Amino acid sequence: MPHTLIHPPHTPLLIVISGPSGVGKDTVLQRMKERGLPFHFVVTATTRPQRPGEVDGVDYFFLTHDQFADMIEHNELLEHAIVYNDYKGIPKQQVRQALASGQDVVMRIDVQGAETIRSLCPDALLVFLSTETEEELVGRLSQRKTETPEGLKLRIATARQELKRLELFDYFVVNADLQLDAAVDTIVAIIEAEHHRTRPRRVTL
């Protein structure tokens, strides 16, 4: 005779790590990967230039503008946006396949993109990554050597606006200087907790 399971069914989560530019979304994702956590990490498609150390197909799919336009045309992106003059997009098929196999899917995305994911999938799990204070965020953005003064000003203004969008998200996680692992620990705890909800999130895309 089969045993009568009491608990709600296991359902995979769609986990969105977002937050203003400069909070360390890539670094947090990188550390999560290093820990060998059993999630599917979405590889974002982008037209931005490959940075030193980045691997095509691992960190991003680095595409030409033509290739990116093709993906948009064939409706192969879950969402896409122009982020500081570069296109970024989430390949739809990749996310669907991972969810169908029962895996939790983790993606990093800008605040605007997170908003799109929320409207596509109200039950997505949205994590807002940030610094402790606004001053710390501005300080971090200012230290980036890759910025022109105009680029920096734009990023700071955008970040300030994005901090006001907190209520769009489910959770707020501080990624403090030198405390990367604490931020990752919290994200892992959130995912663990979410798998124990009595009313599981229903992820459909």
Place this chain on the structure above:
Amino acid sequence: MPHTLIHPPHTPLLIVISGPSGVGKDTVLQRMKERGLPFHFVVTATTRPQRPGEVDGVDYFFLTHDQFADMIEHNELLEHAIVYNDYKGIPKQQVRQALASGQDVVMRIDVQGAETIRSLCPDALLVFLSTETEEELVGRLSQRKTETPEGLKLRIATARQELKRLELFDYFVVNADLQLDAAVDTIVAIIEAEHHRTRPRRVTL
């Protein structure tokens, strides 16, 4: 100049560990205490006889029926109920003081009591502790040597009813045989996650 904090304010949680008789609520609470977690563990008042090893004022406040009646009369209990012919109740002042000091408050309570807490405080964090399967729960209840056949039958029937109240709770945690620490880890993860909600629970009593 003060720094502009981004994150929501820290608010203490009212954490209710509940579930059918026999799932190990006391054992889980005991292990949480042993770990030295920074929570206030509510000491429940009860008229049931002290069991070997239990300490008055630590495990429970062991009261006579007269003393318990006085507490009810003076409205000093958050809730109280007759559980298998014994009175149990949550001292109100103790909970309020701990919350006022900013501490998370953890209490164990039967399913009926959890329902009362939910109606008193809709933002309480309710955890349903259970076994993996219904058969396992029945098996555990049957192994208790302290039960009369009638007592056992009543507990099993009640447990079966209580399993249907899952939707009253926020989270479901399995306390499997020999995996007590896994259950405690999950509860700790839930509390950690809950402190990172963008919309904190508002606990008022």
